[in-house]
Amino acid sequence: MVRFIEENITKMLETKIISKSEVLYAGGDDGDTSPATKVFQDFQINEENVGGGGGGIIRSWVDSMRACSPTHLKPFNNQSSWIKEHPSALNMFEEILHISEGKQIVMFLDYDGTLSPIVDDPDRAFMSNKMRNTVRKLAMCFPTVIVSGRSREKVYNFVKLTELYYAGSHGMDIKGPEQNSKYKKKTQSLLCQPATEFLPVISEVYMKLVEKTKSIQGAKVENNKFCASVHFRCVDENKWSDLAHLVRSVLKNYPKLMLTQGRKVLEIRPIIKWDKGKALEFLLESLGYENCTDVFPIYIGDDRTDEDAFKILRDKRQGLGILVSKYAKETNASYSLQEPDEVMDFLERLVEWKKLTSGQ
Numbered sequence: 001m002v003r004f005i006e007e008n009i010t011k012m013l014e015t016k017i018i019s020k021s022e023v024l025y026a027g028g029d030d031g032d033t034s035p036a037t038k039v040f041q042d043f044q045i046n047e048e049n050v051g052g053g054g055g056g057i058i059r060s061w062v063d064s065m066r067a068c069s070p071t072h073l074k075p076f077n078n079q080s081s082w083i084k085e086h087p088s089a090l091n092m093f094e095e096i097l098h099i100s101e102g103k104q105i106v107m108f109l110d111y112d113g114t115l116s117p118i119v120d121d122p123d124r125a126f127m128s129n130k131m132r133n134t135v136r137k138l139a140m141c142f143p144t145v146i147v148s149g150r151s152r153e154k155v156y157n158f159v160k161l162t163e164l165y166y167a168g169s170h171g172m173d174i175k176g177p178e179q180n181s182k183y184k185k186k187t188q189s190l191l192c193q194p195a196t197e198f199l200p201v202i203s204e205v206y207m208k209l210v211e212k213t214k215s216i217q218g219a220k221v222e223n224n225k226f227c228a229s230v231h232f233r234c235v236d237e238n239k240w241s242d243l244a245h246l247v248r249s250v251l252k253n254y255p256k257l258m259l260t261q262g263r264k265v266l267e268i269r270p271i272i273k274w275d276k277g278k279a280l281e282f283l284l285e286s287l288g289y290e291n292c293t294d295v296f297p298i299y300i301g302d303d304r305t306d307e308d309a310f311k312i313l314r315d316k317r318q319g320l321g322i323l324v325s326k327y328a329k330e331t332n333a334s335y336s337l338q339e340p341d342e343v344m345d346f347l348e349r350l351v352e353w354k355k356l357t358s359g360q
């Protein structure tokens with residue numbers, strides 16, 4: 001398995017392209033003609049249109065930062081067309097069971113905002129013991145993967161369950177269970193790290209970002225191993241543009257990195273054709289479900305980066321995506337849940353149903 005992964009990593013790195021998730025910016029101003037530079041040139045054209053000096057880029061970043069801020073989003077009510085198009089997975093539970101009938105369910109769970117509530121301090125995003133117990137029971141019923149933008153080590157330290165699969169750094173760091181998994185035999189040596197060549201550059205950029213953003217009160221930079229995050233949840237909205245300027249001043253020297261956005265966070269990652277959707281496909285393949293019609297992946301997530309996985313499922317007409325949100329958002333998910341407590345209820349119901357039907 002490890003050799004297979006190494007061969008594929010080489011192929012993947014040869015075909016570096018921009019990830020499908022929403023790219024705000026790709027760094028670089030060195031005349032290189034890589035796809036990253038092409039994106040940068042597009043931004044330069046915009047800059048000229050609005051007067052140069054990076055104003056265009058920064059304005060579009062700040063607009064995007066504002067667009068996903070709750071004060072600019074509308075909560076849905078039960079009559080809205082959004083909730084009709086993305087009904088509650090709890091209300092539609094029987095229907096979900098019906099469409100998954102006879103198929104092997106595989107669970108994919110994002111961490112922040114899905115298993116743990118969003119909090120101001122990313123180091124204190126603890127998961128409740130109740131949720132941990134639910135996920136433990138879930139993993140006894142179905143193969144279960146935690147997919148996160150955080151480093152694999154960090155998300156493991158929050159979840160602390162050895163029997164799960166973990167896909168950290170937006171899927172760029174995948175590892176199979178250490179022990180206790182029914183599925184262990186097939187995935188014992190599972191390790192996939194398609195962006196190892198970027199480790200030194202991410203670490204360098206992380207240190208530069210820490211230094212540069214020191215002056216912005218409330219900004220926090222997080223090293224997620226194969227990617228980095230610049231948090232602006234605790235930064236005054238008037239300072240968002242200053243922060244964007246500083247981040248850009250670092251990124252412009254790194255043509256092989258790009259910027260995407262999550263919930264009050266700017267995410268810096270390598271430009272490779274790899275994202276949470278690719279991680280989902282890779283894991284299904286590793287579990288032996290490639291091209292299987294009798295597998296039913298359920299992916300639950302709250303963030304823009306989860307859209308890559310929702311889209312894969314939608315395009316393949318396989319399984320389903322569930323968006324965790326209190327707000328109407330454009331999404332490729334089919335169903336919705338409002339918050340982590342509802343996620344827990346949904347997972348509990350799946351466990352109960354599995355116990356009943358398998359006589360456990």
Ligand SMILES: O=P(O)(O)OC[C@H]1O[C@H](O[C@H]2O[C@H](CO)[C@@H](O)[C@H](O)[C@H]2O)[C@H](O)[C@@H](O)[C@@H]1O
Pocket residue numbers: 110111112113117118119120121122123125147148149150222224229231233262263264265267303305
């Ligand atoms: O893929 P995810 O597991 O959802 O990771 C995305 C980012 O999650 C974390 O940040 C988010 O949660 C924090 C704690 O609740 C919150 O303070 C922050 O505003 C959110 O964006 C994580 O800290 C980031 O590194 C991830 O990129």
